[in-house]
Amino acid sequence: MRIIDLSTPIDASVWEPNPIEHRVMSAAEGGAHMAEGMRRNHGLDFDPADLPGGELLSLDTMTLTTHTGTHVDAPSHYGSVAEYGEPRHIDRMPPDWFVRPGVVLDLTGEPVGAVGADRLAREFDRIGHTPAPMEIVLLHTGADRFSGTPKYFTDFTGLDGPATDLLLDLGVRVIGTDAFSLDAPFGHMIKAYQRTGDDRVLWPAHFAGRRREYCQIERLANLGSLPGPTGFTVSCLPVLIAGAGAGWARAVAMIED
Known part of the structure; x- marks a missing residue:
């Protein structure tokens, strides 16, 4: 087939009548975000520096x-x-x-x-x-x-x-x-x-x-x-x-x- x-x-880089907002959380920022969420929501402490390369996962947030x-x-x-x-x-x-x-x-x-x-x-x-x-x-x-x-x-x-x-x-x-x-x-x-x-x-x-x-x-x-x-x-x-x-x-x- x-x-x-x-x-x-x-695509947030091109012209739109209703502009797109595209925010990217890097993989390193994702590690810190996860650690803060685990501490706040579950009472678990985790050092994001322990992640391989100090990175977890990226995260995209869009408004459109x-x-x-x-x-x-x-x-x-x-x-x-x-x-x-x-x-x-x-x-x-x-x-x-x-x-x-x-x-x-x-x-x-x-x-x-x-x-x-x-x-x-x-x-x-x-x-x-x-x-x-x-x-x-x-x-x-x-x-x-x-x-x-x-x-x-x-x-x-x-x-x-x-x-x-x-x-x-x-x-x-x-x-x-x-x-x-x-x-x-x-x-x-x-x-x-x-x-x-x-x-x-x-x-x-x-x-x-x-x-x-x-x-x-x-x-x-x-x-x-x-x-x-x-x-x-x-x-x-x-x-x-x-x-x-x-x-x-x-x-x-x-x-x-």
């Missing part, structure tokens, strides 16, 4: 959102109320949603904004495949080339409401993108709303999740490395964070040799 990594890293790096959005991210009942958090979603045959749709070359259902239908015709129920649909926009820069959050293509509904009508329950969001860029949507007064242009892909239960994978990468539009399995199991609207994922494509 060949495995293609489809994930972007969580669950929407940093490659992650899966849960239905509860889309709003507190849904037409189908109480929206589920990420730890309540069934694991079998996230290991399924994949379909990649090529949207590279599309302008900043959102594509419609007609564009997806043309892509189905081009690849000779219409997504089947529970297949994971991935949108290859090429936006990951801007990852780590401000342009990643302003220059990409998303889906409009009818395009999202088309996929959900087909039985798709997980939709992924290599862009920052499955919707158009925030500024693009806000300007469209100010110009038209039509609130349907505001986060239509996300808000579709208030009517239909589904999950998104955002901030994927390397979708251009997939061998074809089909013929691979996607694994994007989210981290179980109790009561959270999203969970980080190490998304990969698995291809049988």
Whole structure:
């Protein structure tokens, strides 16, 4: 089996709209930390200098959102109320949603904004495949080339409401993108709303999740490395964070040799 990594890293050294704080406790500091904890919590004295090399283990502490790096959005991210009942958090979603045959749709070359259902239908015709129920649909926009820069959050293509509904009508329950969001860029949507007064242009892909239960994978990468539009399995199991609207994922494509 060949495995293609489809994930972007969580990296405190690059630009993010919500900056990451990454603190590293060295292995030597870890020894002192352990000794203090054993003394405080268990009444045991231990000299960390007795450790081989005077070191124990390093420890990383991070402050970040669950929407940093490659992650899966849960239905509860889309709003507190849904037409189908109480929206589920990420730890309540069934694991079998996230290991399924994949379909990649090529949207590279599309302008900043959102594509419609007609564009997806043309892509189905081009690849000779219409997504089947529970297949994971991935949108290859090429936006990951801007990852780590401000342009990643302003220059990409998303889906409009009818395009999202088309996929959900087909039985798709997980939709992924290599862009920052499955919707158009925030500024693009806000300007469209100010110009038209039509609130349907505001986060239509996300808000579709208030009517239909589904999950998104955002901030994927390397979708251009997939061998074809089909013929691979996607694994994007989210981290179980109790009561959270999203969970980080190490998304990969698995291809049988």
